Amino acid sequence: MSILDYKDGSVNLLMGNEAIARGAVEAGVRVAAGYPGTPSSEIIENLAAVAGKAGLYVEWSVNEKVSLEVAAAGSFAGLRSMCVMKQNGVNVASDFLLHLGLSGTRAGMVLVPCDDPGAISSVNEGESRHFARLLELPLIEPGNFQEAIDMIKWAFELSEKIRNVVVVRSVTRLSHASGNVKVGTLPKNNDTPVFKYDGNLLDALNGPVITAPVPFKHRQQQEKLKAVAEIFETSEFNTYTGPENPELLIITSSACSLYSLEAVNVLELDKRVGVLKLGTTYPLPEKLVKKHVASAKKILFVEEVQPFLEDLTKIAAAAWEDVGVKKYHGKYDASIPTVNELNPDIVIAALTKILGIDYRPVPEDYEKKGTILSFTGAPNREVTFCPGCPHRASFWSIHNVLTLQGKGGFVCGDIGCYTIGILGAGFNTLKTTHSMGSGLGIASGFGKLRGLGMKQDAVAVCGDSTFFHSIIPALVNAVHVKSDMMLIVFDNKGTAMTGFQPHPGTETDAMGAKVNALNIESICRAIGADVHVSDPFDITGTQDKLFDLIENGKGPRVLIMQQSCALSPEKKGKNKYVMNVDESLCRGENCGCDRFCTKIFRCPGLVWNRDKSVSMIDSVICTGCGVCKNICPAGAIKSEEVKAC
């Protein structure tokens, strides 16, 4: 079922990201671009799936900055356009965004960053809200699923009113949650894109799209923002629930508004506490906020990570002489934590503390019992690579070679499934992880420390999508300065972590059209690195190559490890081998290997049979990759090829 299939006016259970995508189509979006990243990816995916039918151009771009540029072209040519990314993507795109805000846009253009407070599937807690303020762009935030669809539509109108980008921020708990949504009607539009540039320099709609003269354009941008603030004052997306003069006023936005309403409900405080939910958060609708602040004695800001609404309100309040003294609670008095995501319980805790209420969700001894029983009775579940994942085999080889070498060599990485190489799943091989592609930049630096006496070998790892996203400049750097280090590309043929989006190395694009697949090997060679290729499932071959490259190689070396992700469409559900353990050969705990396979290698498909004291294959979980056969020193793990029928 695609987002076009919902009947006009019908109510459906939609994921936040589906609602955003449907809203964009209802608004007549024609160009959409982004770079995959949880929790944002389903927006572009849903749009890509209907691109042909709805007459859209949808692109997974090489990185977030380029995606924003691609989307901007749509707007400049008179088509409504949208750009989607996860929170840290905004950092990557921010240089262009700074300039775009200054030049302004033409047809409606919306940027949708999806933040991930609590880093549920991130390696940071970055926030896009602050970029809106820093770069002087309007920011709106849906507070529920219906608003996700309605606000996107409104954002396009707003963007056209002020001829600038509008930021619509989502968070994991909206993007990856579902709720009832009433859909609207689908438009017909097939405007032909034309880029007009013949007007004079200051003509926003017909002249060249540039940021100069900067003070003029900058003032214009700020005037636009003032106009937006006025519009925000009366927006229907700012709602208030509660008594006329609440004892305590909660000011909140986004998913936090749902937590706040829930907390008020659980504590039965609806006669004492009011909730002002702001849908329009930058610029702050100051008059509206002032009116509500004036009506209450105490104010509590409920928002995630850093103070934003709290700071904006307090700055505005400095000029509210007629409002009287209020007691403010939020980040600065530690009522609400400044790290991690929020939930109803955190809001409940803040309210009970401020209002002096006693509340226990369950009796104290129940809670204690629960903690002890789940600690002792439910063994912890550490994340690991999927059964049959090529990364397990790759890290296995890297780990073994570095250990064998014994010079304290280490691995620098970044973001991808392989990030869990930090854990036991990757034999704790990874020692640095930061932003996309940063493993190579760091390794390039380590490689130059040789000249200052460093003895350890630095190895960088990256995925195939990351290679295109941000490794190339770092490789150019490493080759240019002749850094003594090695790059390993885990080429698993797609953007695995976020669900197999195509990238410049794949043969089809987001919409399924044939495109040019760029070859990682040729690019590395062209840059001037010493390039090799191996199959990580060939453990011996890979380890020999690796050992030789690390021990004897000089300067920048690249090893491309090619093996598709276990969940890739070509592999999923199609086991190559049927595996079994020959119990008569398995040495188990008693001698020699000390349960090498299950203790060290630890593929979830291979389990320890306590009763028989031998390893066994869990056929429900094993994906039949065949790798474990090669790690058993006794040759007890057998494989039989599955015949295609």
Place this chain on the structure above:
Amino acid sequence: MLKDPYNIIITGVGGQGNVMAARIVGNMLALQGFYVTIGETFGASQRGGSVMSHLRVSKKTVWSPQMPKGKADLIVALEPIESLRVLAQYGNSETAVISNTRPVYPVGVICGDLKYPTMDELNASLLQLCSKIYFIDATEKAIQLGNPILSNVIMIGAAAGLNVVPMEESDFEKIMSVSLPPEKMKINMEGFKLGKSMTSS
């Protein structure tokens, strides 16, 4: 419905189809005219971590995608020990638990650092925290039906069998037929009915 909102948690391990199961149940209840909010954690979920979906079912309004502590009315565990983990965090003495009996061992257990409880031990722990527990051999039954993937459908059927929220067979059929080809419908309907028969009295 006994309570409004009625709160269900579907839990399991990444890769078990937790998200799909929650969506099927959510869609069934939406067909009955309820406001349904599903909050889920995925992302790291592909890679063997604990996952859960919070389903909030209400006639009145949209509820938070994260449930407050102690408020779960029903826990459906696609993996046995996840029921205990979730119950301790979100349950209360009235919570009902339906649990699959087929373990997916955590790496800590695979490598021998941690111990996985027997079903009797698990049952004893659960009984200290709630009163109604149904153990369902969903994976075994699904393998007998021809595909372990059907275990989730059996578990959904088992939830329907409790009769606490209106999860109708006809709604299940409607929802499944949107995504499934006709030839797969029969076996899925069979799985649903089988699960239902295991909890309805």
